[in-house]
Amino acid sequence: MVNELRLCGKALYAGQYTGKHANDCELVHSGGDYGENMGKQKPVDPLEAIVWKGIVRLGCARVECNNGDVFAICSYDLPGNYIGERPFGDNYGWFKKFSKEL
Numbered sequence: 001m002v003n004e005l006r007l008c009g010k011a012l013y014a015g016q017y018t019g020k021h022a023n024d025c026e027l028v029h030s031g032g033d034y035g036e037n038m039g040k041q042k043p044v045d046p047l048e049a050i051v052w053k054g055i056v057r058l059g060c061a062r063v064e065c066n067n068g069d070v071f072a073i074c075s076y077d078l079p080g081n082y083i084g085e086r087p088f089g090d091n092y093g094w095f096k097k098f099s100k101e102l
Helices: 010-020 047-051 093-101
Strands: 035-040 057-064 070-077
Touching: 010 057, 010 070
Parallel strands: none
Antiparallel strands: 035 070, 057 070
8 A cells, every 4th residue: 555645845855955956957865864866857757756655745846957957856755765675565566557558
């Protein structure tokens, strides 16, 4: 079962961080207490953060960098997205089916 996801103040955290990188558009994790997914392209799609099992709070922000690129970050709590783990644990089959339909 996947937890209910709530948007929250993580957007403020994410917004402050993206604002710091408007000049360089550099993809560097913040080193904060939250899990993060980030991207720098058009379009930006940090989908992993939204679907990861155990994540209950999410905030996202984006900024257009001085060079025209778009830098986006989603900060989420509880941290997830660990190497070697599936986003939904044992409940992964429906996501594989869904992702093929995208």
